[in-house]
Ligand code: GDP
């Protein structure tokens with residue numbers, strides 16, 4: 001899960017990293033109130049989950065309250081790489097003398113955490129790495145031993161950063177590392193880490209958390225509520241469904257991520273467009289299946305292809321979930337079902353007499369029918 005800048009900054013602040021003063025606004029009125037506190041000298045930053053907002057016009061400077069309001073009018077609803085701006089972070093304008101990059105990420109091939117420090121902050125770090133590789137200092141950190149002073153000394157020495165900042169840089173890097181470990185992050189990053197007359201300040205913040213670690217921190221559940229853009233996706237998460245909304249009109253339910261992917265491929269091969277990725281997981285109960293159908297029909301699909309390979313998942317249990325969905329929901333679209341494996345015959349028998357249900361034996365056949373009926 002990737003956090004929005006303002007959410008990440010809150011966590012950075014809790015760990016003692018200096019961040020600019022500022023607040024989040026959802027309306028022009030709120031922007032006005034915040035801008036007044038800073039005499040109109042503010043930076044307005046679109047809160048969307050994409051990088052390169054600066055280049056796309058999502059980071060704008062104002063010198064008066066009126067200008068801040070005008071920029072806010074332009075930014076609310078603005079589309080940055082497919083993400084619509086609904087929130088603005090309004091911050092005091094920093095007087096930036098120079099910009100650094102500081103971060104930690106995971107290097108799977110060396111099974112270590114890597115600390116990264118660069119004097120070329122503000123730019124896309126991938127671009128710096130490609131054009132000026134010597135401007136990026138890296139230091140591997142063995143997660144078993146943690147971050148040691150000598151790791152930081154090596155990093156600072158290799159970074160060509162000014163010596164008088166080494167103490168402050170180490171301090172910030174240590175705090176970032178603590179966040180990395182405590183939040184089980186995949187990436188923590190400050191770009192730019194701005195040098196101002198008041199010292200180093202995290203002008204931007206990025207924190208990506210391993211999805212499998214979210215359950216450990218309650219605050220992350222609340223943050224995810226905010227970052228998930230689609231209501232349907234939020235609901236799916238609540239029921240433990242692995243769901244991703246897509247643009248097509250053929251709904252898909254499968255058990256196992258591999259099955260779901262293979263089913264999506266088949267829909268494509270048959271000339272259709274999948275409406276979603278949905279994995280009900282192993283051993284899905286009829287309640288989960290019923291919920292999966294409810295979620296998919298909400299996104300306006302034209303047909304649903306349910307592709308189950310019964311192992312731990314029992315085909316009869318899946319069939320019962322389909323029956324419950326038909327009894328309790330108004331479903332006016334055809335559902336194509338392929339059941340194979342554990343309790344296959346029982347499952348098929350349950351579905352035999354139902355209206356709008358087409359039971360098939362092969363997945364290719366099912367995908368073809370689902371695509372044809374969606375036309
Ligand atoms: P990104 O492009 O999505 O990474 O957004 P950033 O938050 O990094 O902003 C892009 C650029 O805007 C930064 O490199 C800074 O140069 C500038 N910037 C961001 N925040 C501030 C700020 O508070 N004050 C000033 N003066 N410039 C800022």
Ligand code: MN
Nearest residue numbers: 122191192204
């Ligand atoms: Mn940035």
